[in-house]
Amino acid sequence: IGRAILDRGYPHAETSVLANAAQDRKIVFVHFWRQNDAATDAMTRSLGTQLANFSEHATSVAVQVTDPSQQALVQQFKVDRAPMPLVLAVALTGAVTGAFQTPLTQEQVDGALVTPSMANCMRAMQNGKLVLMLVHPHAEAQLPAGAQQFLNDPHFRQRTVFVRMVSSQDYEARTLRQLGLTSQDAAGSVVMMAPPSSMVGKFPLNVSGSYLAQKLHAAGKCCDDPNCKHNH
Numbered sequence: 001i002g003r004a005i006l007d008r009g010y011p012h013a014e015t016s017v018l019a020n021a022a023q024d025r026k027i028v029f030v031h032f033w034r035q036n037d038a039a040t041d042a043m044t045r046s047l048g049t050q051l052a053n054f055s056e057h058a059t060s061v062a063v064q065v066t067d068p069s070q071q072a073l074v075q076q077f078k079v080d081r082a083p084m085p086l087v088l089a090v091a092l093t094g095a096v097t098g099a100f101q102t103p104l105t106q107e108q109v110d111g112a113l114v115t116p117s118m119a120n121c122m123r124a125m126q127n128g129k130l131v132l133m134l135v136h137p138h139a140e141a142q143l144p145a146g147a148q149q150f151l152n153d154p155h156f157r158q159r160t161v162f163v164r165m166v167s168s169q170d171y172e173a174r175t176l177r178q179l180g181l182t183s184q185d186a187a188g189s190v191v192m193m194a195p196p197s198s199m200v201g202k203f204p205l206n207v208s209g210s211y212l213a214q215k216l217h218a219a220g221k222c223c224d225d226p227n228c229k230h231n232h
Contacts, residue, residue: 027091027113029060029104032074034084043085046103053106057113058089091119095126117165118175121193124161130216131193132160135176135185135202137168147190149209156213192216 031047033040047060063070065080074080077088077096089098089112097119098112114122121131132151134143143151143162151160165172167186176186181202185191190207192200192215200219203212 025092026057026059027089027097029058029109029112030073030077030088030090031060031062032065032077032079032082032084032086032088033062034065040085042103043087046105047087050104050106050109054109054113058109060087089113091122092116093119093123095119095123097122115171115175117163117172118178120161120163122197124163125193125195125197127161128195130156130160130195131163131191132212133163133165133191133193135165135167135181135189135191137166137187139164139166141188144190144205144207146206146208146212150212153209153213194219 029047029051031043033043044062051058051060063073065074065084079086079088083101085101087098087100087104088096089100089109091097091114093116095114097114098108100108117133121133124131132147134141134147150156151162165175167176167181175181179191179199179202181189181191185202188205190203190205190212192203192212194200194216198219201215203215
């Protein structure tokens, strides 16, 4: 079930629980449970233990799926029929960064604490969108001509989300490692990703829009249209 949940796209949380977490700029671990049994108790204890080490970046909330007052949250994440207990880690963007059905480990919590740029990428892909990310140490860096050409292509315009990663920010070192980006890549590169969570490739700043389209097709992530110009 974890993979299925991560592949879905969810609207940004508007409930007070997640809104409060957003104000604190924390990832919230939502603990859905149905009955107070041994499995629920084990999950509760693991959350308390593991999140204590990450209190600056994460918080948690328990939601009983049969509670009428919690149905908005239950329906938002479509977990009314999911096996319980279930914990979803939700980022500020509304991206689900982790789904867990057994007591959490420190490694799992750490892995769910994604950076802002990665949360934006995950949110886009969970909505079925392509991601074109500019990796650059300067926040004011302009999008390269080839990347802009790709974004302007009518075939990709509505299917692609542009994400900026300011690689000079210390916290983005985590995303650089996760994506396998070198110091040279961090100095300036273009990264393309496709749903559900595929790395299409990393490219130099002078990459052309047509080359990006070709690589997307070669990865089998372009489209299913046999008449698409990029399939020839």
